Amino acid sequence: MGWSNPELPWSELERLLSGRPRDGASLSGGSQTGDGGDSPAWSRKREPYEPPELQRPPAEVAYAELHCHSNFSFLDGASHPEELVEQAARLGLEAVALTDHDGMYGVVRFAEAARELGVRTVYGAELSLGLTVPQNGIPDPEGTHLLLLARGTEGYRRLCHTISTAQLRGREKGKPVYDLAEVAADTAGHVLVLTGCRKGAVRQALQRGGPPAAARELAHLGELFGPENVAVELTDHALPADTERN
Structure with a gap:
C-alpha cells in the first residue's frame, strides 16, 4: 500500500474497519448466511x-413503451428494471424505454435483461424542473417534468452529462437544478x-x-429542441x- 502502511489489502482493511467477519464466518463464529442478492451487507x-x-x-x-419508471423512481415505479423487460417480452412489445427520474440508475440491469431476452431498448430520463426543496419520499413532488429519450x-x-451537472448544482440529494435553455443547448438534436x-x-x-x-408551450419546446x-x-x-x- 506504500509509505509506512502494513502489507494489507484494501479489502481486508475495509473489512476490519467495518467490523465485518471474514467470508464464510459470522461474528459469533458460525456460518454466514444471506439472501445472495446485491445487498452491500452480503456481497x-x-x-x-x-x-x-x-x-x-x-x-x-408495432408498439414500444416509451415512458416507463422502475422502482429506482421511488413512489412512482414499482418493478425492478429486469421485470419491466420481462413483461415487455411477454407482451410482445417492439421495444421498451427506461425513463427514471433524474438518473440512469437502473440501466445496467435493464440492459442485461434486454440482451438475454432479445428486447430492444431505449434509454432516457424524466427531468424534474423548478424544484425548490429536495423531493425524496414525497408522493406528489413539485416541479415540471420533461422526458428526454437519448438518440444513440x-x-x-x-x-448523462446534463443530469450530472444538475445534480451537482443542486448540492442536495433529490434536488437537481436544471436550466431549460442549457438542457436544450446541451442535448438538442441528440x-x-x-x-x-x-x-x-x-x-x-x-x-x-x-x-x-x-399550443404555445409546445411551440416553445419546438423552438428550444427543434420541432422534429x-x-x-x-x-x-x-x-x-x-x-x-x-
Missing part, C-alpha cells in the same frame, strides 16, 4: 442475470422530447389555459377526461 457484486422461461408472442401491432450513444452521453405526464409543461398549460396555452425532436405524449388510463384531453 459486493450482483449475481448474473438469469432470464425466466417465457414465451414471447408475435407483435400484432452521443445522446446518452449528453443526457434526444427526442416527449411532452410528459400530467406534470409536463404542455399538460399543465392545457389544464390552466386550454388548447391555446398548450418533440413529440406529444398521449396517455389513456381509462379515466373520464382522457379522451377529451388527448
